[in-house]
Amino acid sequence: NDGAGPIAGLAWITTDIDGDPRPTPADIGADEYAPASCFPPTDVAVNVLSPTSADVTWTSTGALNYDYEVRTSGAAGSGPTGLAFSGTIAGSPINLLGLSDQTTYTVYVLSNCPGPIASNWSTGVSFTTPCLPVSTLPWTDSFEGATIDNGDPLICYTREIITGTGANTWRTRVTPIRNSIGPRTGTDYMAHSFNANSWLFTPGMQLTGGQTYEFSFWYVHTDAIAGHTLNVGVGSAANAASMSPLGSIVDVVNTTYEKAAYLFTPVSSGVYYFGVQDVSLNTSPWYICTD
Numbered sequence: 001n002d003g004a005g006p007i008a009g010l011a012w013i014t015t016d017i018d019g020d021p022r023p024t025p026a027d028i029g030a031d032e033y034a035p036a037s038c039f040p041p042t043d044v045a046v047n048v049l050s051p052t053s054a055d056v057t058w059t060s061t062g063a064l065n066y067d068y069e070v071r072t073s074g075a076a077g078s079g080p081t082g083l084a085f086s087g088t089i090a091g092s093p094i095n096l097l098g099l100s101d102q103t104t105y106t107v108y109v110l111s112n113c114p115g116p117i118a119s120n121w122s123t124g125v126s127f128t129t130p131c132l133p134v135s136t137l138p139w140t141d142s143f144e145g146a147t148i149d150n151g152d153p154l155i156c157y158t159r160e161i162i163t164g165t166g167a168n169t170w171r172t173r174v175t176p177i178r179n180s181i182g183p184r185t186g187t188d189y190m191a192h193s194f195n196a197n198s199w200l201f202t203p204g205m206q207l208t209g210g211q212t213y214e215f216s217f218w219y220v221h222t223d224a225i226a227g228h229t230l231n232v233g234v235g236s237a238a239n240a241a242s243m244s245p246l247g248s249i250v251d252v253v254n255t256t257y258e259k260a261a262y263l264f265t266p267v268s269s270g271v272y273y274f275g276v277q278d279v280s281l282n283t284s285p286w287y288i289c290t291d
Helices: none
Strands: 044-049 054-061 065-071 083-089 095-099 104-113 123-130 156-165 172-173 189-192 196-201 205-207 211-219 227-233 244-249 257-265 270-280 286-289
Touching: 044 123, 054 104, 083 095, 104 196, 104 286, 172 244, 189 196, 196 211, 211 227, 227 257
Parallel strands: none
Antiparallel strands: 044 054, 054 095, 065 083, 065 104, 104 123, 156 196, 172 189, 189 286, 196 270, 205 270, 211 257, 211 286, 227 244, 227 270
């Protein structure tokens, strides 16, 4: 003060850099911050029960209740496009019924807290429903829906890799692969490379106990070189551990298509999966094809 008069009080800025009101008197901070008090659910998980049902679970946040969305597309809260199911529930779990088979969904959950305050949406968890079992027999498939050369197995088929990679185990093919060998009929087929071991499982088949069924397929080798063995099995799940053997073809060398056929009589009615395993443990015998 230069003696000209009393010192005037300093004014303060009444809002912070975000436009939020500041307290009186103001502190020296540039941003007012209130810790979050309503948190999104954590550990969201989905257990797919069937082609049309699934359970969704999460760890409780102590909220009053929870909103959820199940979507085929779009972000949580983005509106009706892609929204398959939504609702409010007291707590975990959600039992989803009426799902479509062969469909990928993403589920989101948020907490509703006192206030009322809503949390952010949880991180989305995606899941895919399996195919409905084939119930009309006889059933034939020649892989004509493949469209992609060197692609993953068609939807409703399952591949289990024992050794090797996705690149040299069972793959879709739409052009001849070697020595002008390609599909038996149509344009599409499946092929398995050398130096790999994997199973290809059919869609589930609804079979009746006590009735005998034939499972058959056509197979060919691109070269008359021993080294591929085909194992055939059947089981109640599409995995190697569930397979019961139906037969084997050791050291396949035929360079024209031949038919393999196996009989199976289930003890009880249910859904069964047939599997074909190709085992090739060295780099010389090239490709096995099936159609």
